[in-house]
Amino acid sequence: MxxxxxxxxxxxxxxxxxxxxxxxxxxxxxxxxxxxxxxxxxxxxxxxxxxxxxxxxxxxxxxxxxxxxxxxxxxxxxxxxxxxxxxxxxxxxxxxxxxxxxxxxxxxxxxxxxxxxxxxxxxxxxxxxxxxxxxxxxxxxxxxxxxxxxxxxxxxxxxxxxxxxxxxxxxxxxxxxxxxxxxDRIFAHTDRAAYLEKIYGKLPEYDTSVLYAPTFRDYGPTRLFPFSDYDKAALEEFLEKNKMLLFIRTHIKEKSAANAYLTERVRYLGEEMAEDVTGVLGIFDQLITDYSSIYIDYLLTGKPLIFLPYDKEKYLEGRGMNFNYDEVTPGPKPETMGEFLGEIKAFKDGKDAWEKERKRVNEILNQVTHxxxxxxxxxxxxxxxxxxxxxxxxxxxx
The missing domain is CATH 3.40.50.11820 (CDP-glycerol glycerophosphotransferase, N-terminal domain)
Known part of the structure; x- marks a missing residue:
């Protein structure tokens, strides 16, 4: 009806x-x-x-x-x-x-x-x-x-x-x-290994998981890994060396666009696998996004964020923001593949220069922290x- x-x-x-x-x-x-x-x-x-x-x-x-x-x-x-x-x-x-x-x-x-x-x-x-x-x-x-x-x-x-x-x-x-x-699920424990194994079966050995969740654009397809020096093999080698898995979550309409980027350690986590991923954000050690408010929920975990706003001017012109973007996005914004991998590695190694900024933004946007x-x-x-x-x-x- x-x-x-x-x-x-x-x-x-x-x-x-x-x-x-x-x-x-x-x-x-x-x-x-x-x-x-x-x-x-x-x-x-x-x-x-x-x-x-x-x-x-x-x-x-x-x-x-x-x-x-x-x-x-x-x-x-x-x-x-x-x-x-x-x-x-x-x-x-x-x-x-x-x-x-x-x-x-x-x-x-x-x-x-x-x-x-x-x-x-x-x-x-x-x-x-x-x-x-x-x-x-x-x-x-x-x-x-x-x-x-x-x-x-x-x-x-x-x-x-x-x-x-x-x-x-x-x-x-x-x-x-x-x-x-x-x-509420963010504050509850989710068995990461069991959750991911239920979706993918056996995965390569890893100790760090990263979620890449870009937002949907009304005006055209989302550019994944928007770097002029993007190298699929180099990314896979980096993830293998550092025992990491990276999960791409695009809008359901852009599922096919992710296929070209998938490897043994770069997996797709779509809505058909996890309709609402917010409830399991706690299983990820880092979050990569652009304009999606998912990062505001993720702030509750206290874990690192990376932003890839490659088309910021165009996106903000078409939709508009309620806040100054740069003031409420507490994380690095790498522009090259080298910078991107460097930021992921730094966070994995515990070199976190953004912790205070994340706490500041969390206090502004997440008053309910329980x-x-x-x-x-x-x-x-x-x-x-x-x-x-x-x-x-x-x-x-x-």
Missing amino acids: GKGKNLLMTEVLKHVTFGQPDMRTWIFSSVDNCHYNYNSRYLFEYVKEKVKEVTPYFVINDERLRKELSDRYGEDYFIETNTAAGIKKVLSAGVWFTSAGLPVYGTKLKKDRLIINLWHGVPLKKIALMDPNLNKWSRLYFKKIFSENYSCIVTTSQSLVPVMARSFCVPEKKIKIWGQPRN PCCEEICSHVLNAAREMEKRGHRRDKER
Whole structure:
């Protein structure tokens, strides 16, 4: 079902679905209601295991994925909103969480319920209504269907409150510094060898792993290893000598572009292997990126960063940034292959000239530096109880 049809059905059904929404039924959703990822996934999994007074559901409209998840976690947890019955089920719930969009589309949906936007990262780049590429009609749709429906929007630090408020055109009081549920996994131990072996089988001997995660460009393909002196054989020799593995993670649309760079020690780690890599960032010893906000999550590990902003002027001109790029990217920016390998080797050898800068930026962007799922649930449960009481009072007054 398309968003337009879903909106029309929701507008009709919300008027024929009577009764106070159940504040102990929580709905979770993510991108286009077809993905099991981002903050919604991690909070859902926490609620399912830890918050026994709540019944959680996750909206998955992709039938194949819904069956796969039902087989893994139990069929009672995964629902659809492609039918009137599915939409009614969502409308009967008193709490909704999303990382992008909504579980159903409509206007004035937050009446008698809580709709919490967990979002899916720190807005280093301009997002939502601040995106200069958004046209007038898209802005109007976004405000009516999304911004006006959110009870609150979650972020990670005080410095981001005005940014998020402007991005969603909501009062600053609606922005809550509660952290990102997906980052709870960063603070938990993941067995690196077991995780990687499950994906790749036997790997060459290594003691250091590096993740290379460039961002997606709207205007053209991403240049991997953007050095005029790039040498595939030299990189492989360097990695072998230093017992390192390097994992490339591009946008799913650019998967084939990585093939030319793959070797025994340069592997591809795509979405089909790890849909949301944030939860396992802790297994990597270094991160290489350009403009992706993944590095802000990685700051929580305290480990080194390398940046390759080879097209900075063009990228910033097209999308824009909420911060001065150079002031919030605490890591070297090598321009040649030699410099690049030198920085990786220096970090491996413990020669870290950027540690203080990483701490400074982390304090600006990551105010929540501990697991946050429990606290988020506590906030929402308290708000749900208050809303429930108000509903009961209204019923008595009728």
